[in-house]
Amino acid sequence: MEAIAFYLFAVLTTVMFLITVLTNHALYALSALAAGMIFISAFFFLLGADFLGAIQIIVYTGAVMALYAFGMMFFDTTRDVVESRTSPQIIFGLSGLAALTVVAMFTAPIISENITALYPAIDGVGNSQMVGMVLFTKFLIPFEVAAVMLLVAMIAGIVLAGKKMDHSLTLMKEEEIERETNEKAQV
Amino acid sequence: MMSLKEFENRNVSEGAYYKVDIPDYPETGWEKAKQVFSRAIKGELFVGLYIVMREMIKFDIHTVQYPKEKLPIGPRYRAVHEMQRLWESGTERCIGCGLCEKICISDCIRMDTKIDEQSRKQVTEYTINLGRCIFCGYCAEVCPELAIVHGGRYENTSEQRAHYIGYEDMLTPFDMAVKGQVAEYPGFGAITPHEDERVKSTPLAY
Amino acid sequence: MEVAYIIETLIKIVVILLVFSALAGFGTYFERKILAFMQRRLGPMHVGPFGLLQIAADGIKLFTKEDIVPTNAVGPIFKIAPVITAATAFMAAAAIPFLPQFTIFGYTVHPIVADVNIGILYILGVMAVGFYGPLLGSLASSNKFALISAARAASVFISYEVVTGLSLLAPLMMVGSFSLIDFNNYQAGGIGDWIIWSQPVAFVLFWIAAFAETGRTPFHLVANDHEIIDGFGTEYSGMRWGLFFIGEYANMFFISFVIVLLFLGGFGDGSVLGALGFLLKMSFFFFFFLWTRAAWPDIRPDQLMWLCWKVLMPLAVINVVVTGFVMMF
Numbered sequence: 001m002e003a004i005a006f007y008l009f010a011v012l013t014t015v016m017f018l019i020t021v022l023t024n025h026a027l028y029a030l031s032a033l034a035a036g037m038i039f040i041s042a043f044f045f046l047l048g049a050d051f052l053g054a055i056q057i058i059v060y061t062g063a064v065m066a067l068y069a070f071g072m073m074f075f076d077t078t079r080d081v082v083e084s085r086t087s088p089q090i091i092f093g094l095s096g097l098a099a100l101t102v103v104a105m106f107t108a109p110i111i112s113e114n115i116t117a118l119y120p121a122i123d124g125v126g127n128s129q130m131v132g133m134v135l136f137t138k139f140l141i142p143f144e145v146a147a148v149m150l151l152v153a154m155i156a157g158i159v160l161a162g163k164k165m166d167h168s169l170t171l172m173k174e175e176e177i178e179r180e181t182n183e184k185a186q187v
Numbered sequence: 188m189m190s191l192k193e194f195e196n197r198n199v200s201e202g203a204y205y206k207v208d209i210p211d212y213p214e215t216g217w218e219k220a221k222q223v224f225s226r227a228i229k230g231e232l233f234v235g236l237y238i239v240m241r242e243m244i245k246f247d248i249h250t251v252q253y254p255k256e257k258l259p260i261g262p263r264y265r266a267v268h269e270m271q272r273l274w275e276s277g278t279e280r281c282i283g284c285g286l287c288e289k290i291c292i293s294d295c296i297r298m299d300t301k302i303d304e305q306s307r308k309q310v311t312e313y314t315i316n317l318g319r320c321i322f323c324g325y326c327a328e329v330c331p332e333l334a335i336v337h338g339g340r341y342e343n344t345s346e347q348r349a350h351y352i353g354y355e356d357m358l359t360p361f362d363m364a365v366k367g368q369v370a371e372y373p374g375f376g377a378i379t380p381h382e383d384e385r386v387k388s389t390p391l392a393y
Numbered sequence: 394m395e396v397a398y399i400i401e402t403l404i405k406i407v408v409i410l411l412v413f414s415a416l417a418g419f420g421t422y423f424e425r426k427i428l429a430f431m432q433r434r435l436g437p438m439h440v441g442p443f444g445l446l447q448i449a450a451d452g453i454k455l456f457t458k459e460d461i462v463p464t465n466a467v468g469p470i471f472k473i474a475p476v477i478t479a480a481t482a483f484m485a486a487a488a489i490p491f492l493p494q495f496t497i498f499g500y501t502v503h504p505i506v507a508d509v510n511i512g513i514l515y516i517l518g519v520m521a522v523g524f525y526g527p528l529l530g531s532l533a534s535s536n537k538f539a540l541i542s543a544a545r546a547a548s549v550f551i552s553y554e555v556v557t558g559l560s561l562l563a564p565l566m567m568v569g570s571f572s573l574i575d576f577n578n579y580q581a582g583g584i585g586d587w588i589i590w591s592q593p594v595a596f597v598l599f600w601i602a603a604f605a606e607t608g609r610t611p612f613h614l615v616a617n618d619h620e621i622i623d624g625f626g627t628e629y630s631g632m633r634w635g636l637f638f639i640g641e642y643a644n645m646f647f648i649s650f651v652i653v654l655l656f657l658g659g660f661g662d663g664s665v666l667g668a669l670g671f672l673l674k675m676s677f678f679f680f681f682f683l684w685t686r687a688a689w690p691d692i693r694p695d696q697l698m699w700l701c702w703k704v705l706m707p708l709a710v711i712n713v714v715v716t717g718f719v720m721m722f
Contacts, residue, residue: 027467027532034525050511051571057518061525062554068528069547078467078535127510128571235688239431250435 002046009042027077034064051128260339265322268315269338270357272364279358280334283308287326287335295319296326313354317343405506409486417642418448424683431687458631463534466628471533474625475633478526478640482647485519488512489650490574492671493663511571516651517557520606524550526640527608527615531625542624545614545694552701553605553612559709560598563716564588564655573651577659589656594712596656598705603648605697607641610686614694649678 016036020029037060044053071077085091135143169177213219251258260266271280283300299312327336335357422437422445429436437444462468489512490505509515528546531539565571567588568579580586589596605612616624626634653659653674661667692700 025467027470027529031470031525031529038522050509051514054511054514054518058514058521058554058558061518061521062551065524065528065547065550068532069544069551072532072540072544072547077532078465232689236684239684239687242433243427243430246430247433248430248435249433250429250438252435252438 005042005046009039009046012036013039013043024080024083026071026075026081030064030068030071030077033067034061037061037064049127051131260341264339264341265324265327265337266339266341267317267337267343267352268326268357269336270313270354270359271334271336272359272361274364277361277364279310280332281310281313282332282334283310284331286329286331290325290329292323292325293319293321310354313357314351315357317345317352318348401502402506405504406487409491409506410483413483413486413643413646414639416646417639418452420642420645420679421451421638422448423679424686427680427683428687431684452635455632455635460631460633461628463536463628465535467533467535470529471628472633474526474528474530474533475629475636475640476526477529478523479636479643480640481519481523481526482640482643485516485523486643486647488515488573489647490577490654490660491650492668493660495668505574508572508574512573513561513565513571513576513651513655515571516573516647517561520644520648521550521554523640523644526637527625530629530637534625534628536627538621538623538627539625541621542615542627545621546625548694548698549605549608549612549614552698553602556598556701556705556709557602557606559706559713560595560602561655562709562713563595564592566713566716566720567591573654573659576654577661580658581662583661584658587656587658592656592712592716594708596652598709598712599655600652601705602701603652604682604685605701607644607648607682609645609682611689611692612697613686613691614697617691645679645682646675649675649682652678 013036016032016039019032020036023029023032038057041053041056044050044056075081172180213222272278273280283298285298285300288296288298295316295318297312297314297316298310300308301311303309322337324337330336425447426436426444437447440446440450462471487506488509490503490508492504494501494503496502524546528543528550531543531546564576568576570576576588580588604610608615616626621627623629626637629637653671657674658670660671
């Protein structure tokens with residue numbers, strides 16, 4: 001039963017990400033990316049990590065939704081995107097190599113025999129409680145650092161976006177706009 | 188009350204417009220905060236909720252379920268034409284003068300007449316093309332005999348675009364006329380009520 | 394045992410699908426009737442007694458209408474979008490206990506498909522995926538109004554989702570579990586134990602976010618008829634459009650269940666009275682969705698974002714902090 005589900009979702013996820021990479025169509029790529037991200041959560045559910053599975057769904061629906069917003073702004077999502085590739089062989093080779101290296105890095109410990117979980121699952125304790133305990137004891141500092149980094153990113157975003165927030169052409173008088181354009185022209 | 192003088196004033200900009208009392212848009216942050224606060228405290232949203240709930244509980248429904256119920260139409264409404272008969276005798280009122288055919292601005296009335304055995308004019312053919320008729324009421328107005336009038340039948344459907352209505356369809360049935368069941372036409376072109384009182388004797392003495 | 398469990402789950406899934414598909418139909422009927430009464434009209438009257446068979450007439454109409462996929466639309470995505478809306482709405486229902494457990498023919502039935510220990514997270518996540526339906530449908534239909542609808546869907550989504558999560562955090566801290574059954578048991582002591590009394594701010598915030606989640610009237614920006622025709626539904630016809638509708642109404646029912654379970658005591662101690670009260674409370678929230686549609690105007694997308702980011706989110710954060718302090722000391 002679990003094996004069937006695993007292989008089903010493995011195939012689905014791989015196909016979805018393949019579509020994401022191979023298609024020229026922005027809408028297909030984004031939708032396949034979203035679907036793949038949601039299918040990944042199935043593996044978490046299969047492994048009994050319900051909390052992480054739900055978080056995977058929630059986080060990546062929001063994240064890909066933001067990507068959709070960018071896609072909407074930059075592309076006609078119903079048409080193929082025309083790309084100019086200078087040397088597709090090099091890109092393919094390098095990215096393939098990088099992906100292989102990552103896979104090798106993460107799968108290497110499987111060959112070793114004496115691999116044990118640092119924080120084995122405890123019976124009778126809920127999934128989310130376990131995540132919470134590990135997060136707030138062992139990994140408290142990385143967790144907080146990540147939070148601070150996100151805060152910095154958010155403030156930076158606000159500063160970048162909010163530079164000209166009070167600057168509204170509709171509220172300005174005709175002469176003011178003219179003066180501004182003249183100044184710009186002189187510069 | 189409206190009088191003719193008010194209509195004669197074509198300068199509509201004078202006194203026709205009035206300013207609605209809308210406060211200025213808030214500009215500073217403090218003014219905006221005050222607006223949000225006052226709107227939140229006033230509970231305008233809940234006023235809206237209360238009003239629709241009150242209407243639902245009162246259940247004062249204004250729907251007219253049309254095919255089952257019909258609103259009364261005004262006496263001067265101009266719907267499909269009818270041909271009247273004289274009371275008691277039941278003779279057709281139409282004398283075949285042809286005025287309605289002449290005045291019809293959309294050219295939809297067509298009639299044919301002949302002199303019958305009693306050497307009276309008789310209508311042999313009379314049709315109104317309801318597909319063209321604009322129901323202006325001129326025919327009823329011009330008719331000297333109050334023979335063609337506008338009835339109350341306003342539901343017209345037809346399989347043909349050019350649906351003619353014949354003389355027989357419009358003519359009041361004979362038995363109804365004899366029994367006095369013909370409702371005198373009160374509408375367009377008819378004599379207004381209490382006309383008798385206003386009739387003055389013809390000044391014959393020159 | 395294993396086989397019996399699978400059969401039981403399958404039966405539950407089929408029952409929920411049937412009941413809520415039918416309820417979605419009745420939901421449209423109730424909506425039309427209640428809106429009509431609030432506007433001094435009668436609503437549907439001609440098909441069947443009091444227009445009750447209007448649902449069947451609409452169903453037949455939707456099923457037999459021609460299914461049009463516009464020439465310039467992106468076919469596969471255009472076709473799958475309504476399915477996403479409807480499917481995710483029903484998937485979210487898997488973690489909702491619709492009634493207290495009861496015994497029938499000596500067999501105890503738990504009216505919940507899967508009592509996962511992350512119930513509320515799962516429901517919110519899957520309902521969030523439901524927003525992909527309108528988004529994909531509108532992006533794929535190559536229509537200007539639909540494109541505006543897509544932009545609005547994205548902006549609505551990133552605004553309300555934060556408020557939902559943060560407003561739920563405070564009650565979650567109190568209960569200490571994601572399971573809706575645990576939420577219910579926490580409040581089983583009676584009216585005094587309801588979370589609404591200790592978390593009124595979270596309740597109001599979650600309720601407001603529920604309107605954005607289901608796309609109902611104050612936040613009905615995604616398919617605002619008087620501005621952008623039907624938004625994502627402009628190019629849809631027949632049953633594909635009907636699936637969007639079923640998804641929307643099923644979502645309304647499910648979110649009403651969730652609000653009651655989270656804040657208003659759910660089914661209480663599980664007695665028959667408690668179950669009846671549960672359904673009554675749920676109906677009130679469903680009715681409120683229709684009530685606001687008759688009473689309130691729609692707001693602009695920028696106003697919704699302003700409301701969510703500048704008013705509701707700070708409130709939710711303050712609420713979480715205050716709850717934390719109260720629980721600590």
